Amino acid sequence: MSAEAGYKKVFGRTESLKNNPTHYCPGCGHSIAHRLVAECLDEMGLREDTIGVPPVGCAVLAYNYFNFDMVEAPHGRALAVATGIKRARPEKFVLSYQGDGDLAAIGTAETIHAANRGEEISTLFINNAIYGMTGGQMAPTTVLGQEATTAPGGRDPKLHGRPIDISLMISHCDGVVYIERCSLASLKHIRQAKKAVRKCFQAQVDRLGFALVELLSPCPTNWKLSPKDAWAWVNEVMVKTYPLGVIKDTTGY
């Protein structure tokens, strides 16, 4: 499309994403989260300095989609691996991208301690309230009443314990400079999520400390909902347990 013909480019591929089709289900929040990460890295000129750590979870193959250096971490250990990278190469931009099982169950210790040490790492926390990759088992973040293959009849606090709000928990750590919870389930929400991702990245560029964006992310497949109903479930049900908004911000931006 040439400018002479009166067209101007308003949307295109981001350089930080490879030209590969993803394996994510239709309506999955991971695709949107990838796009947000990529747009922000492009806009901030960070791609060539980025070293990313994908999780074990549905985004385990993220290195097939992200167009920058990446190293796989064992399940839950992304923030320990990211700590090693950032300390070894403090001048690089280090990104940890994790699901809720990864970050808030098996990796809880790594999450809390990386946050508390104030590691200068940007973390994307994809909370879909379920174990996506393994097929819909209860996650630490599964909300009360929500069906899971290991919580038949819905999560019952007496049987299964309560959902964990790890973002709120780690916001009490001094090393944490910024935490915001956003939804990926409407255009308006996605625009807000992008602002949060940018801010989370800027905090690392300015070497302020640990920053995290929690993204409430639809998993239509394991929620057994259509993509459209999954969006509604995020914004109507999930937000009651995980209210949207800034949880902590000492960045001064």
Next chain:
Amino acid sequence: MPSEKMLMRGSHVVGEAAVRAGCRFYAGYPITPQNELPEYLSARMLEVGGTFIQGESEIASINMVLGAASAGMRAMTSSSSPGIALKQEGISYMAGQELPGVIVNMMRGGPGLGNIAPSGADYFQATRGGGNGDYRTPVLAPAGCQELADITFVAFDLADKYRTPVMILGDGLMGQVMEPVVFPDPLKVESLPKKEWALTGCKGREPRALFSMLLNVNALYEHNLHLQEKYDEITAEEQRWETIMTDDAGLLVVAYGTPARIAESAIEELRAEGIAAGLFRPITLWPYPTIPLRNLAAKIGKVAVFEFSMGQMLEDVVLAVGDRAEIYFYGLPGGIVPTPSDIALFLRSALKGDGKVGRRIET
């Protein structure tokens, strides 16, 4: 220039040697009997502009090493037996991702929490994998402070050369004992061989990814064949062992690490009585010096194995020697450190074949 002769304890020796070998990243979690190593490095890394992290666990620590290694650093972690058990997942990932790194295990008694006395009970864990999957870890077993210093350099070189985690296997006694050491020349970090696979940000090149997951069965098959080729090469090229006074020996003692030091003194005691015994000391426990041991054992005809476990390295001796020689075994678990005279009793009994100390192993 090599250092002057210094009197140092084993744990400090490893720390100093690691820094001199270009290691600039250490992460670990406290556990006795190896705390002197992280304590030493917590100060020493600051002096050389390196990183020391006291991780929140052994799991976190090995994964920090994985991260630093992926970014091209010479990186190390250390622990003792229960902590090494926790590191196995990370070691398996590093093997799968072909990431270099050095893991030090100053073994203590087990199973479980066991005790903090010297042990050789992690031999299987170290040499047979420990973590999941078809992988091998080179295992270096020094027998004293000077060798600890030298072998730490070897460990980092092997790790980089073959892109593999490498384990240094000592024990609680070795970590504590003070001996004179001369350190090799410090290496310049900038002059270490470039790592063309390391993650440095993709400026001017295609992005790199380091991973162990290969969902496609053919791809994982190929990856495992590739790893096996590497392990075959290591087996062919990197076996290390020492023999002492074996030329005229009528009994071949096989021991590694601290037990080998005790065995050496026991052999001297026998020699003073006119009994000709010799020592075969494996230095690489994987790859095990199978053929050299086989040839020597077949020539001498009688083998006496002594270790700080109920018979773990023994299995490698049996694999090597088979029925080419009589094999006698004496194992001491639980952290009991025998005197050379105790071991001399076993060796005399093995020579006679009277079964009074230790036992005959049928093959």
